[in-house]
Amino acid sequence: MNTILYINNLTKKFGSLTAVDNLSFTIEKGNVYGILGPNGSGKSTTLGIVLNVVNKTSGDFQWFNGNTSTHDALKKVGAIIERPNFYPYMTAFQNLQLVCKIKEVSEEKISEKLQLVGLLDRKDSKFSTFSLGMKQRLAIASALLNDPEILILDEPTNGLDPQGIHQIREIIRKIASLGTTILLASHLLDEVEKVCSHVVILRKGVSLYSGSVDAMNASHGFLTMQSNSMDALEQALEGNSKFGNIKRDGEYLIAYLNQPMDAAEVNRFLFEKGITLSHLVKRKESLEEQFLELTKQK
Numbered sequence: 001m002n003t004i005l006y007i008n009n010l011t012k013k014f015g016s017l018t019a020v021d022n023l024s025f026t027i028e029k030g031n032v033y034g035i036l037g038p039n040g041s042g043k044s045t046t047l048g049i050v051l052n053v054v055n056k057t058s059g060d061f062q063w064f065n066g067n068t069s070t071h072d073a074l075k076k077v078g079a080i081i082e083r084p085n086f087y088p089y090m091t092a093f094q095n096l097q098l099v100c101k102i103k104e105v106s107e108e109k110i111s112e113k114l115q116l117v118g119l120l121d122r123k124d125s126k127f128s129t130f131s132l133g134m135k136q137r138l139a140i141a142s143a144l145l146n147d148p149e150i151l152i153l154d155e156p157t158n159g160l161d162p163q164g165i166h167q168i169r170e171i172i173r174k175i176a177s178l179g180t181t182i183l184l185a186s187h188l189l190d191e192v193e194k195v196c197s198h199v200v201i202l203r204k205g206v207s208l209y210s211g212s213v214d215a216m217n218a219s220h221g222f223l224t225m226q227s228n229s230m231d232a233l234e235q236a237l238e239g240n241s242k243f244g245n246i247k248r249d250g251e252y253l254i255a256y257l258n259q260p261m262d263a264a265e266v267n268r269f270l271f272e273k274g275i276t277l278s279h280l281v282k283r284k285e286s287l288e289e290q291f292l293e294l295t296k297q298k
């Protein structure tokens, strides 16, 4: 495995508030990672720490197997963590020329990157005439000028209209397909589901889930049940390790599965315990339901 970033027990406190709490995860080359969480869950703080603009309180992180200093490693990182800001009276091309000078890279890359973000035909337009979506696309082109190993984006589609959102997501997918690793922070589950292969779900700085989006989708689902003896039903389910979280929801009991189990097997198990069901429905949670469930708990 080719590790791009390794984060181990990272913690950031602002006074008494713990913004990032013992966070650990690893970014491997070639994947698209999402840090997903509601506002204030610590996404931007985490990105700030690994980009050396926020000081950590404890824990560590290591870029590229620790073979280079963070300062040198960050030369191989492209990041957009603020609203795109360029010179308004200069054209897209002129702005990127300036970035090339600062980054000490060849201007030959400019057309290639403008093409990638769909702005080549607007290269001679002034930045001030760009829509927010175009500004964001120019920022992506700018961050890619030195062909970074990883592109970091903080809420890349914030404030954009549906078409702008679609364009940015398509561009992210294209960049990933060309081999660049991507880390993006988002509060939009839908965005992470559409764009990312891996996800770290944060709530109040704590990681609730870390793994592939597919594995999360492949949860074993849950059952909604009703019986004339709800207490006996609850007790029977609690005594079987195949069931995880069990909770009352109005007249129903909801039981999440730890392992695969079909409705017939559940029915048989309960019947053998002397419990008959008046309602039994098995459902698979959507990623959204899982996300809401995860961020609600604890």
Ligand SMILES: Nc1ncnc2c1ncn2[C@@H]1O[C@H](COP(=O)(O)OP(=O)(O)OP(=O)(O)O)[C@@H](O)[C@H]1O
Residues within 6 Å of the ligand: 014, 017, 018, 019, 037, 038, 039, 040, 041, 042, 043, 044, 045, 046, 187
């Ligand atoms: N400089 C700071 N001083 C004090 N508290 C801060 C500072 N920066 C962030 N915080 C707090 O840390 C917590 C995490 O903030 P952070 O911006 O990392 O969350 P986020 O998940 O990126 O949310 P958002 O999408 O709203 O920016 C919040 O409670 C925030 O108020």
